[in-house]
Amino acid sequence: MPNFVLMRLRKRFWGLATFALLMTVMACTKGDFEPIPGATLRGEPVGRQPVLQARHVLVMVSGGHNSLASYLSDDQLDIAAGYVPEGTGAYTDALVIFSRLPKSDPNSTTSAPVLYRMYKDKNGSVVRDTLRRFTEEDRLFGGDVFREALMTVRDRLPARDYGMIVSSHASGWLPPGYYNNPQDYENGRSGFSLRSIGQDLDNSVSVEMDLEAFASAIPYKMNYVILDCCLSGGIEVAWQLRGKTDLVAFTQTETMADGFDYRTIMSRLLFEPVPNPQGVCEDFYNYYMAKRGVNRSATISLVDTRRLDNLSEVCGNLFSLYRSQISTLSDRNVQRYFRYERHYFYDLRDILVEAGITPEETAALDAALQECVLYKAATPYFMEGTQYGFEITDYCGLSMYLPSKGTDFLNNYYRNHIAWNQATHLVL
Numbered sequence: 027m028p029n030f031v032l033m034r035l036r037k038r039f040w041g042l043a044t045f046a047l048l049m050t051v052m053a054c055t056k057g058d059f060e061p062i063p064g065a066t067l068r069g070e071p072v073g074r075q076p077v078l079q080a081r082h083v084l085v086m087v088s089g090g091h092n093s094l095a096s097y098l099s100d101d102q103l104d105i106a107a108g109y110v111p112e113g114t115g116a117y118t119d120a121l122v123i124f125s126r127l128p129k130s131d132p133n134s135t136t137s138a139p140v141l142y143r144m145y146k147d148k149n150g151s152v153v154r155d156t157l158r159r160f161t162e163e164d165r166l167f168g169g170d171v172f173r174e175a176l177m178t179v180r181d182r183l184p185a186r187d188y189g190m191i192v193s194s195h196a197s198g199w200l201p202p203g204y205y206n207n208p209q210d211y212e213n214g215r216s217g218f219s220l221r222s223i224g225q226d227l228d229n230s231v232s233v234e235m236d237l238e239a240f241a242s243a244i245p246y247k248m249n250y251v252i253l254d255c256c257l258s259g260g261i262e263v264a265w266q267l268r269g270k271t272d273l274v275a276f277t278q279t280e281t282m283a284d285g286f287d288y289r290t291i292m293s294r295l296l297f298e299p300v301p302n303p304q305g306v307c308e309d310f311y312n313y314y315m316a317k318r319g320v321n322r323s324a325t326i327s328l329v330d331t332r333r334l335d336n337l338s339e340v341c342g343n344l345f346s347l348y349r350s351q352i353s354t355l356s357d358r359n360v361q362r363y364f365r366y367e368r369h370y371f372y373d374l375r376d377i378l379v380e381a382g383i384t385p386e387e388t389a390a391l392d393a394a395l396q397e398c399v400l401y402k403a404a405t406p407y408f409m410e411g412t413q414y415g416f417e418i419t420d421y422c423g424l425s426m427y428l429p430s431k432g433t434d435f436l437n438n439y440y441r442n443h444i445a446w447n448q449a450t451h452l453v454l
Contacts, residue, residue, distance in 0.1 A: 080185035088125040089194030104288035113145030126166035196255030199262035256280040260425040265446040311403040327423035333398040342450040351381040365414035375422035399423040
């Protein structure tokens with residue numbers, strides 16, 4: 027396998043090397059209008075017209091003040107090269123980007139989170155209108171800052187509905203930092219935090235949100251949330267986001283460095299008559315399925331969080347009936363979604379099938395899954411041909427913790443902090 031493929035993956039998932047940076051058009055000041063490279067702008071528009079009400083507002087959260095800096099800066103340029111809504115009209119769509127990326131100056135990597143609207147002006151030029159700039163002491167994934175940015179979006183751009191894409195590091199339901207340094211937690215040490223949902227990294231000091239904090243920081247209902255983040259596609263994440271979003275799209279495995287195709291994603295969410303997150307998922311799967319070798323690696327699903335109650339009831343009953351089997355289950359034949367022995371993410375359905383549920387119980391489980399999983403697709407292999415790659419033969423669209431492959435620390439964390447467990451009692 028070519029070495030450059032592994033390098034890209036390491037930069038996406040675990041790399042903590044010195045930044046090779048970065049964005050040439052990021053520095054905005056409040057009220058600035060900035061041209062995107064390749065576009066022309068004749069000057070700051072005179073008499074900015076406020077948006078009285080938008081049909082739909084999409085918030086792109088780009089958390090790249092970490093090893094993803096170059097990829098996420100490229101994503102923003104790809105967005106500008108694709109479909110961008112017009113900025114005129116009293117009832118239009120709007121695209122807002124909330125971003126924190128390191129400065130291009132190699133002697134100063136710290137930067138302030140910035141919230142800006144991207145749109146086309148009457149001349150067809152793509153411009154950035156800064157809505158709010160935070161301070162260099164603020165962190166994008168500091169709970170208050172994240173929430174304040176979303177509140178600013180609603181105040182400045184009232185809309186019929188809202189959607190959100192989050193692109194950064196992540197490790198699903200795990201406590202921040204556990205994925206990269208489990209022994210620090212198991213041994214009672216604080217550990218170097220890498221990620222749970224999102225990451226701001228400054229001089230080896232990391233700020234991120236755990237799953238509870240991320241959900242709590244969303245101050246109003248979203249039509250959809252798309253998580254362009256590794257290992258986020260678990261029932262634990264979907265359940266936590268109930269009441270915060272109707273739909274959630276996410277991946278059960280790690281996400282390849284390219285992530286979603288940001289040249290096309292905005293046309294699915296802002297150009298079509300109504301936002302189409304399922305189309306985004308289909309495009310994601312087709313994009314990676316068309317690749318070869320190790321690059322043909324992807325999982326993706328779209329879950330309706332409003333339809334999870336039946337799945338919770340079915341799973342709660344099965345967890346109670348098959349508790350001893352689940353607690354001692356070997357993972358040898360259970361579908362996994364992890365690499366490098368980070369055994370925290372298995373297929374929800376396959377756990378129960380391997381635990382020995384009956385055909386009738388399997389039918390009830392399948393019906394509950396079909397009700398809430400609106401779309402699911404996976405490539406035949408993930409990282410085929412590599413030491414820790416694996417085949418994907420059983421795929422229900424949701425991952426889950428397997429207590430028999432966990433630890434006392436994780437069981438305690440899961441018991442006390444994961445809302446899915448409080449609803450279903452997987453771990454007593």
